[in-house]
Amino acid sequence: MIKVDLLAIGQRIQNQRLALGYTQQYVYEKLDISQNHYSRIENGHVGMSFEILLQLSEILELSTDYILIGNPAPTDNIELLNNYKLLTPKQQKYIDDHMKLFINSNLK
Structure with a gap:
C-alpha cells in the first residue's frame, strides 16, 4: 500500500516551481486559489483536489505520478x-x- 506523504509532495512541487523560476504568486494565480491554500500545499499541510493536481502537473511540467509518489x-x-x-x-x-x-x- 502506498502511503501519501504530503510533505514530500509539497517539496517536489516547490522544487520544480523554483527550478522553473516561478513565484508562488504566479502558480496560485494560475490555479485560481488563495495564496494561503497554495502555501499549505507546498508546506505539506493539506492535500489537493484532482483538478488542482492536473493543473499543477501542466503548469510545473511534471507528471501527476511524479508529484504524488516521486517516480x-x-x-x-x-x-x-x-x-x-x-x-x-x-x-x-x-x-x-x-x-x-x-x-x-x-x-x-
Missing part, C-alpha cells in the same frame, strides 16, 4: 512529447517514419 521516469516522456509538439508536421512525419524503422529492425 521521475514519466517526466522524461512529458518533455519528449512537448518537444515533439514543437515540430512541424513534416518533421513529425520524419520522426514517425524513422521510429517505425527502428521498431521493425533487428537492432536490440
Whole structure:
C-alpha cells in the first residue's frame, strides 16, 4: 500500500516551481486559489483536489505520478512529447517514419 506523504509532495512541487523560476504568486494565480491554500500545499499541510493536481502537473511540467509518489521516469516522456509538439508536421512525419524503422529492425 502506498502511503501519501504530503510533505514530500509539497517539496517536489516547490522544487520544480523554483527550478522553473516561478513565484508562488504566479502558480496560485494560475490555479485560481488563495495564496494561503497554495502555501499549505507546498508546506505539506493539506492535500489537493484532482483538478488542482492536473493543473499543477501542466503548469510545473511534471507528471501527476511524479508529484504524488516521486517516480521521475514519466517526466522524461512529458518533455519528449512537448518537444515533439514543437515540430512541424513534416518533421513529425520524419520522426514517425524513422521510429517505425527502428521498431521493425533487428537492432536490440
